[in-house]
Amino acid sequence: MKLCIIGSGYVGLVSGACFAEVGHNVICVDNNAKKVEQLRAGKVPIYEPGLEDLLHRNVAAKRLHFTTSTEEGVDGSDVVFIAVPTPPQPDGSVDLSYIEKVAREISAVLKPGQYRVIVDKSTVPVKTGEKVADTIRRYNKGGAEFDVVSNPEFLREGCAVPDLMKPDRIVIGGNSERAVAMMQKIYEPFMAPVLVTDINSAELIKHAANSFLALKISYINAVARICEASGADVEKVADGIGSDKRIGRNFLNAGIGYGGSCFPKDIAAFIAISEDLGVPFTLLKEVEKINHSQRERFLSKIRESLWVLKDKKIAVWGLAFKPDTDDVRCSVAIDLVNDLLKEGAEVTVYDPKGTEKALEFDLIKGAKVAKTPLEAASGAEALIIATEWKEFTTVDLGELKKVMHTSLIFDGRNLLNPDTVRAAGFQYTSIGRS
Numbered sequence: 001m002k003l004c005i006i007g008s009g010y011v012g013l014v015s016g017a018c019f020a021e022v023g024h025n026v027i028c029v030d031n032n033a034k035k036v037e038q039l040r041a042g043k044v045p046i047y048e049p050g051l052e053d054l055l056h057r058n059v060a061a062k063r064l065h066f067t068t069s070t071e072e073g074v075d076g077s078d079v080v081f082i083a084v085p086t087p088p089q090p091d092g093s094v095d096l097s098y099i100e101k102v103a104r105e106i107s108a109v110l111k112p113g114q115y116r117v118i119v120d121k122s123t124v125p126v127k128t129g130e131k132v133a134d135t136i137r138r139y140n141k142g143g144a145e146f147d148v149v150s151n152p153e154f155l156r157e158g159c160a161v162p163d164l165m166k167p168d169r170i171v172i173g174g175n176s177e178r179a180v181a182m183m184q185k186i187y188e189p190f191m192a193p194v195l196v197t198d199i200n201s202a203e204l205i206k207h208a209a210n211s212f213l214a215l216k217i218s219y220i221n222a223v224a225r226i227c228e229a230s231g232a233d234v235e236k237v238a239d240g241i242g243s244d245k246r247i248g249r250n251f252l253n254a255g256i257g258y259g260g261s262c263f264p265k266d267i268a269a270f271i272a273i274s275e276d277l278g279v280p281f282t283l284l285k286e287v288e289k290i291n292h293s294q295r296e297r298f299l300s301k302i303r304e305s306l307w308v309l310k311d312k313k314i315a316v317w318g319l320a321f322k323p324d325t326d327d328v329r330c331s332v333a334i335d336l337v338n339d340l341l342k343e344g345a346e347v348t349v350y351d352p353k354g355t356e357k358a359l360e361f362d363l364i365k366g367a368k369v370a371k372t373p374l375e376a377a378s379g380a381e382a383l384i385i386a387t388e389w390k391e392f393t394t395v396d397l398g399e400l401k402k403v404m405h406t407s408l409i410f411d412g413r414n415l416l417n418p419d420t421v422r423a424a425g426f427q428y429t430s431i432g433r434s
């Protein structure tokens, strides 16, 4: 089928490339001319494993095109996906101004007699679809025939391509049979379970799913505190409860808390949405509270051992919000670096992929940057592991002991094995285990 994606960022670009891969003809629209130029030249503006080949293959096969013109995109397609940002406002509610603007842009170019399906792909609050439909109707010069549906994405950074090519489920929310049938046709080649709902339910599924995942993480972080107070080991407890298929082991890893461009935004949004609807979701406020205090508790462990942080040389391994991505948006590791700098510590950081973006967005002002883990640790009085990159498990502990000034390790992601590290002569502190 002929598809148009408006907003060729992390969500739109990966979706467009995957649609082309299964044989659709896709035109990606973006209002950033530089980005469109880059994409036309085969350059990929984001790091995502597998995305580069997907783009090159489909641009070469002439199934994937890029333009800044909404008219070109809408005219040449049967289905138009909206994938522009829905950033959080300071009070946590969602800024829908990009969605509203794109709805007006689409409305201006819809022609009489051209039936179109308009799809909300971006993460939007429940009842946004109705507003998009009203806006298109209000600004259209007459005669445009269209339906609006919701089709939320569940892709995780670092594995967005497999998450899209082999999704657990496709969610399609729409009140028009014709539109839903066209959406089912788009997803036929993916051979994945398709869940068809009304539009409000589909919009709610994304916020509810992400909030549940964040709840799991704050739950295990709260259990970790009880483990610390009772001499239990949170990793063993997580294995024990996670073996129950109804609970599942994933998202039960205790640490310094969740970050990233989705969870903090989506949980704050869901709290705001529920308040707007007159049914405050107070449990999620507790999820946020536990998450924020994880980092403070970790910092106080460091203060307990170092006494004074001012003028202390501290190495931090990890800046990206999680391993296998270069994304540093809302990264707890970066917050930790800035907490230490604020207390006057001398911080040297290392990250396999995230350093460039951290410097580009000026997120670690005052920290020194090292090229290797050992370089970051040299002369340090303490080493903090803030992101669980596999690479850090391969560092030789003997070498590490030699280069550090004093041998303190604080493991914020329970990456290392306590016995091995202590046997190498380190004082080792982690989360939820002695």
Ligand code: UDX
Residues within 6 Å of the ligand: 006, 007, 008, 009, 010, 011, 012, 029, 030, 031, 032, 035, 083, 084, 085, 086, 098, 101, 102, 121, 122, 123, 124, 261, 262
């Ligand atoms: C973002 C949010 O992270 C995600 O939760 C939401 O579901 C969709 O928007 P992402 O793809 O990460 O997803 O956003 P981003 O990487 O910033 O890309 C958005 C793209 O849209 C950018 O390339 C931007 O230039 C483009 N854009 C933005 C438009 O084409 N038109 C606009 O009006 C605004």
Ligand code: UDX
Residues within 6 Å of the ligand: 153, 154, 155, 156, 157, 158, 210, 213, 217, 250, 251, 252, 253, 254, 255, 256, 257, 258, 259, 260, 261, 262, 263, 321, 322
């Ligand atoms: C998440 C959802 O998983 C995805 O379905 C949705 O579409 C977008 O948001 P993402 O933000 O890319 O994906 O990362 P994810 O792997 O979910 O991790 C989010 C945060 O939780 C990270 O900061 C990670 O460090 C933290 N986390 C994750 C934990 O602290 N413990 C865990 O057990 C799992």
